[in-house]
Amino acid sequence: MALRLDYVAGVSPAKWLRAWGERRPDLPLEAARVDEHVQLERLRQGEVDLAFVRLPVETDGLHLIRLWEELAVVALPKEHPFADEAELALADLAGEALAPVQPDPAMTLELVAAGTGYAIVPHSIARLHQRRDVVAIPLVDAPSTRIALVWRTERDDDDIQEFVGVVRGRTARSSRADETPELSPAKAAKKAAAERRAAEAARGGGKGTGKTGKGSGKSTGKSASGRSSKSASARAASQRGRRKGR
Numbered sequence: 001m002a003l004r005l006d007y008v009a010g011v012s013p014a015k016w017l018r019a020w021g022e023r024r025p026d027l028p029l030e031a032a033r034v035d036e037h038v039q040l041e042r043l044r045q046g047e048v049d050l051a052f053v054r055l056p057v058e059t060d061g062l063h064l065i066r067l068w069e070e071l072a073v074v075a076l077p078k079e080h081p082f083a084d085e086a087e088l089a090l091a092d093l094a095g096e097a098l099a100p101v102q103p104d105p106a107m108t109l110e111l112v113a114a115g116t117g118y119a120i121v122p123h124s125i126a127r128l129h130q131r132r133d134v135v136a137i138p139l140v141d142a143p144s145t146r147i148a149l150v151w152r153t154e155r156d157d158d159d160i161q162e163f164v165g166v167v168r169g170r171t172a173r174s175s176r177a178d179e180t181p182e183l184s185p186a187k188a189a190k191k192a193a194a195e196r197r198a199a200e201a202a203r204g205g206g207k208g209t210g211k212t213g214k215g216s217g218k219s220t221g222k223s224a225s226g227r228s229s230k231s232a233s234a235r236a237a238s239q240r241g242r243r244k245g246r
Contacts, residue, residue, distance in 0.1 A: 002028040003159060004041065007052035008036050009105060010070065010124030013146060018167050027159060035103060043152065050151045050163060054122070062150045065164065069124035070143035075099075075112045078133045087138045091120060110135055 001018075007013050013031050019184045034042065036054060043051050044061065055066070058080065076083055082092065097117035101106045106129045108119050113133040122145045126136035147165055151160050 001164060002030045003050070003164075004048040005029060005031040005050050005052070006034045006039055006048045006055050007146075008039065008234050009033060010054070010122055010128055011052045013052065014063060014132050016034050016166055019109075023166065024159075024162065029163070037103065040150075043150065046155075049155055050149060053148055053150055055146045055148050057148075057150065057242075059150070061153055063153055063156060065149045065168070066151060067147045067167070069144040072120055072139045072144055073123045073126050073136040074139050074142075075109055075119045075121055075134050075136050077113060077115055078135055080118075080135070082137065083135045085137055087140050090220060105129055144178060154196065154204055 005013065011033075017029055027244050030050075039051050039053055040057060040062075042048050046131075054070075056062075061155070066213045074088055082088060085092075098109060099111040100116035101119065102111065105121060105125045108121070109126075109129050109131060113131055120139065120142060121136075122136075123136065126134075126140060130136075149164065151164075
């Protein structure tokens with residue numbers, strides 16, 4: 001007998017697997033990454049007991065606990081005029097082609113690398129399928145996505161609740177009242193800002209230049225609120241014009 005868990009790409013359940021193994025060595029936890037479009041079917045048919053899903057999903061007959069939010073990024077070819085921007089807004093992408101979305105995110109990013117257009121994906125997906133020919137830039141005004149833990153209402157037993165407690169930070173000696181609470185909007189926004197900074201640092205570090213924007217080691221002085229979408233678009237148009245003139 002084992003507890004069976006599905007999770008979507010971008011979720012790393014390793015810490016919960018370790019915690020569960022230490023707490024419940026009598027009940028193994030089997031985890032598998034599956035495509036999003038088959039998750040709920042597997043869950044409802046009883047092939048698995050729990051699943052980490054990316055919202056929104058149909059919740060009829062399911063218990064659901066919302067967990068963390070994922071920052072949205074735009075994936076662009078490395079040679080794109082916006083490739084060195086620290087952040088972008090949706091308005092900057094007006095007039096840009098959108099890459100055909102594929103069931104496999106890795107294939108979507110493959111099409112981005114081929115120059116078919118841009119893609120908007122969760123930061124975790126961009127990190128999972130990182131490529132040298134694609135850059136991922138935070139989108140300051142794009143809606144975030146959210147990961148949740150779901151399970152069937154008829155399967156709501158002590159084993160399930162114990163795993164829920166592990167995910168929510170409840171120790172073996174604590175009660176449900178001690179669980180880590182869901183982030184407030186203010187804290188969620190602060191966390192998203194920290195993720196944006198981390199994404200920017202990772203992108204700059206991968207190039208080995210230490211750049212934070214288009215300058216050489218100098219801050220761009222831009223902020224999410226004061227950033228001009230028009231200026232980014234103008235820079236892109238200027239770069240395109242120079243390329244045509246070569």
